[in-house]
Amino acid sequence: QVLLVESGGGLVQAGGxxxxxxxxxxLTFSNRAVGWFRQAPGKEREFVAAIAWSAAPADYxxxxxxxxxxxxxxxxNTVSLQMNTLxxxxxxxxxxxxxxxxxxSTLPDRWDYWGQGTQVTVSS
Numbered sequence: 290q291v292l293l294v295e296s297g298g299g300l301v302q303a304g305g306x307x308x309x310x311x312x313x314x315x316l317t318f319s320n321r322a323v324g325w326f327r328q329a330p331g332k333e334r335e336f337v338a339a340i341a342w343s344a345a346p347a348d349y350x351x352x353x354x355x356x357x358x359x360x361x362x363x364x365x366n367t368v369s370l371q372m373n374t375l376x377x378x379x380x381x382x383x384x385x386x387x388x389x390x391x392x393x394s395t396l397p398d399r400w401d402y403w404g405q406g407t408q409v410t411v412s413s
Contacts, residue, residue, distance in 0.1 A: 291315035291402050293385045298407030301375055305411070309370040311385030311404055319363040322388040325370045326397055327381035327409075334384070336395035338370060348393050353379075375411045382406040 297309040309325070324339030338359040340347040347359045358371040368385065385404040386397075394400065 291387075293387065293402055293404035295383065295385045295404045295407040298383060298409045300410045300412065303375060303377055303411055303413050305375050306371070306373045307375065307409060309372065309383055309385075309407060309409070311368045313366050313368075313387065316387060316402065318361055318366050318368055318387065320391065322391055322393045323359075323361060323368045324386050324388075324393065324400070325359060325368075326384045326386055326400075327379075328384070328406075329381040332381075334397045336397070337383070339393040339395075340368070341391050341393050348395070350395075372409070375409075377411045377413045379409060380411050381409060383409050 292314045295311050301307055322341050325337040326334050327337050328334040336350050338349045340359050356374045361368045384406045386400040387402040389401045
């Protein structure tokens with residue numbers, strides 16, 4: 290059974306930082322695409338960042354490029370999202386996701402495994 294568990298969400302002031310982590314059981318992150326999506330109230334789930342494998346460049350949504358960094362720790366089988374210079378518009382539930390394949394997709398329905406989500410709230 291595949292299980293993805295996110296942690297690290299919370300409340301932060303605008304300009305602050307948070308680091309999200311995702312731990313997996315039942316699958317290995319090192320041989321597939323892994324990523325983060327988010328969903329704000331009343332909005333569709335949207336792509337945030339993804340990485341195909343450790344040597345490949347990551348992909349980021351334009352709205353977070355330069356502020357967020359995705360990374361993978363193969364030894365611990367975790368993936369993290371470092372979020373800096375947070376803005377109120379970054380407020381959302383953040384989801385960790387993994388694919389059966391190594392290729393990144395920005396479309397949520399192309400991802401096979403999902404965590405339960407962690408709330409990030411950025412106050413102005």
